[in-house]
Every structure is written in structure tokens, then in C-alpha cells.
Amino acid sequence: MVIGLEVHVQLKTDSKIFCSCPTAFGADANTQICPVCCGYPGVLPVLNRQAVEGLVRAALALGCRINERSVFARKQYFYPDLPKNYQISQADLPLAIHGHLDIEPQPGKKKTVRIQRIHLEEDAGKLLHAVGSRALDYSLVDLNRTGVPLMEIVSEPDIRSAEEASTYLENLRTILRYVGVSDCDMEKGSMRCDANVSIRPVGQEALGTRAEVKNMNSMRSVRDAITHEVARQTALVEGGGRVVQETRLWSQDQGTTQSMRSKEEAHDYRYFPDPDLVPLELSKEYVDTLRQSLPELPEARRVRYESELGLSPYDAAVLTAEKNWRTFLRPRSRGLMGPIARRPPNRSATG
Ligand SMILES: [Zn+2]
Numbered sequence: 001m002v003i004g005l006e007v008h009v010q011l012k013t014d015s016k017i018f019c020s021c022p023t024a025f026g027a028d029a030n031t032q033i034c035p036v037c038c039g040y041p042g043v044l045p046v047l048n049r050q051a052v053e054g055l056v057r058a059a060l061a062l063g064c065r066i067n068e069r070s071v072f073a074r075k076q077y078f079y080p081d082l083p084k085n086y087q088i089s090q091a092d093l094p095l096a097i098h099g100h101l102d103i104e105p106q107p108g109k110k111k112t113v114r115i116q117r118i119h120l121e122e123d124a125g126k127l128l129h130a131v132g133s134r135a136l137d138y139s140l141v142d143l144n145r146t147g148v149p150l151m152e153i154v155s156e157p158d159i160r161s162a163e164e165a166s167t168y169l170e171n172l173r174t175i176l177r178y179v180g181v182s183d184c185d186m187e188k189g190s191m192r193c194d195a196n197v198s199i200r201p202v203g204q205e206a207l208g209t210r211a212e213v214k215n216m217n218s219m220r221s222v223r224d225a226i227t228h229e230v231a232r233q234t235a236l237v238e239g240g241g242r243v244v245q246e247t248r249l250w251s252q253d254q255g256t257t258q259s260m261r262s263k264e265e266a267h268d269y270r271y272f273p274d275p276d277l278v279p280l281e282l283s284k285e286y287v288d289t290l291r292q293s294l295p296e297l298p299e300a301r302r303v304r305y306e307s308e309l310g311l312s313p314y315d316a317a318v319l320t321a322e323k324n325w326r327t328f329l330r331p332r333s334r335g336l337m338g339p340i341a342r343r344p345p346n347r348s349a350t351g
Pocket residue numbers: 016019020021032033034035036037038147
């Protein structure tokens with residue numbers, strides 16, 4: 001099996017990406033909206049500096065190259081949760097490219113998953129088709145989420161099992177929480193994952209036709225959905241059939257994927273540079289300042305716990321899974337944890 005993941009992560013900001021509406025979760029429908037995020041004619045977007053900073057810091061933590069010049073583009077499609085009928089995203093010139101994330105799905109079996117690109121974009125709204133358990137014969141639109149800043153992290157098709165996919169997501173979540181740019185809560189939708197899944201015979205270089213699986217709302221559903229989709233494609237091909245390129249929706253209740261639409265290609269969206277936003281140009285100094293603001297990352301801390309404290313790889317991995325866990329360790333184990341207490345002063349004050 002060959003898997004590439006597209007992960008959408010909500011960037012932690014006070015306001016939306018192109019207007020000053022708040023981004024707090026759980027507010028009453030349509031109480032956090034304005035003419036800009038509702039797409040009224042004649043309004044102009046103004047880019048949120050905090051969103052750019054969050055993406056650049058995340059990208060640096062993932063070993064990416066930051067493009068000093070990037071361009072916003074309109075991705076055009078019609079859907080009731082998208083009031084402008086286009087989404088402001090990035091196409092040919094994303095903010096960051098060529099990163100990587102190391103995973104160890106089984107002890108001693110390390111591998112590197114390449115990250116193709118990370119770009120900045122705005123979220124769409126939300127459609128409600130039911131109130132409580134009552135299905136509606138119409139749909140309601142909530143635009144509170146419209147214009148919330150997202151980064152889309154696109155991996156190369158380097159993942160080879162459902163287990164590798166969930167390990168990749170777990171490591172990604174850990175790093176982004178360390179850097180403090182998102183809470184990565186899949187249940188609240190601040191981290192969402194789509195998987196491009198294909199199969200090919202052992203030894204074949206060329207990739208098979210892929211299906212894109214959407215609607216996976218937990219780590220477990222990512223594992224279950226990929227396992228199911230690979231089994232479905234395998235049965236199809238072994239029965240003499242052919243995989244078609246399409247988007248499929250995962251249902252955790254039914255344990256299956258259902259065809260949603262034939263998969264569109266990039267050119268179907270008629271991307272073009274957004275004339276309302278100037279190209280984003282970042283100086284080397286600005287990027288360097290953000291690089292210096294990064295905390296010690298989980299991998300470095302894990303290595304340090306092993307070498308400085310003599311912890312086993314397992315203990316070191318457990319103790320570095322959450323950034324703030326050391327907070328609880330220090331008072332009782334001051335002697336053992338001495339080297340941690342002597343961290344340089346520019347690190348996070350939460351430790
Ligand atoms: Zn707004």
C-alpha cells in the first residue's frame with residue numbers, strides 16, 4: 001500500500017486570517033462573522049501576522065525550507081459553506097516546502113516521511129443537516145468557521161501502512177503542540193486528515209490509481225479507514241476490477257468508505273493569484289528570529305533524556321510525548337531531573 005496524507009491544522013490565533021472576527025470554538029452559530037468573512041462585495045482581506053508566524057514556526061520545526069516570496073491564490077468552487085465561491089489558498093508558491101518527519105512505528109524501525117509542502121489557507125463554514133437527532137429536509141449554514149486560519153501539510157506518498165500513518169499523525173501532533181501553534185484536537189476539528197491511498201504489486205515502481213479518503217475524525221478512524229480502503233482496493237483488483245480516482249467518505253459507524261465524487265484535478269479549480277493580496281515577502285532576519293524562538297523539540301529532548309539522564313528509550317519516549325509533562329516531574333525528582341532545570345532561559349516559561 002502507498003499512502004500520502006494531507007493534514008489540515010487550525011493555527012492558534014486570536015482572530016481569523018483575513019478579518020478581525022474571533023476564532024473561539026463553540027460560539028452560537030453566525031455570531032463570529034463580518035462582511036469580510038461573509039464575502040460581501042467590495043470588502044478587502046488583510047493578512048493576520050500571527051497566522052504567518054505560526055505556519056513558519058511549524059514549518060521550521062518540520063525541517064522545511066521557507067519561501068521568501070509566496071503568493072495567495074483563489075481556489076474556485078461552488079458550495080453553500082463558501083460564501084465567496086472561492087477559497088483563498090496557495091498554489092504554485094506555498095510558504096514552505098521540502099520538510100520531513102521521522103517516525104518509529106515499531107521499536108528500532110525508524111523511517112523518514114518527506115513533507116512536500118505546507119501552505120496557508122482559510123477554512124470554510126459548516127453545514128448542519130440535522131438538529132439533535134432530527135434530520136432536516138433543508139440545511140443550515142454556520143459561517144463562524146469561515147476564514148479561520150489553516151495550514152495544510154502535504155506529505156509525499158512515503159507511508160506504507162495504517163500504523164505508519166497514525167504514528168506520523170501522532171508525531172506531527174506532538175511537534176505542533178511543542179511549538180505551540182495549534183492544539184491539534186481532532187474531535188474539535190482543529191486537526192483534520194485526508195489520506196490518498198493506492199496499492200501496487202510488490203516490486204512495481206509506478207504508483208497505482210489513488211482514492212482520497214475523507215472524514216476521519218480520530219487516530220483510530222485513520223487506522224480503520226486506511227485498513228478498510230486497502231482491503232477494498234485489493235479485493236477489487238484481485239476480482240479483475242480497476243480502482244478509479246475518486247473521493248470516498250469514511251463512516252466510522254459502518255466501518256466502510258463510500259464514493260462521494262469523482263476526484264477533481266488541480267486545474268479544475270482554476271487557481272489564479274488573488275489580486276486583493278500582495279505577494280507575501282519574508283526577510284531572512286524575520287525567519288531567523290522565528291527559528292530562534294523554537295523550543296527544544298521532542299526528538300532532541302528524547303535523545304537528551306537518554307544520554308543525560310540514562311533513561312531507557314521507552315521511558316524517554318513516554319516522558320517527552322507531551323511538552324508540559326516535565327512540569328509535574330521536577331518537584332519530586334529535582335536531583336534526577338537537574339539537567340532539565342538548567343535549561344537555557346530562552347526556552348518556554350511553562351517548564
Ligand atoms: Zn470576519
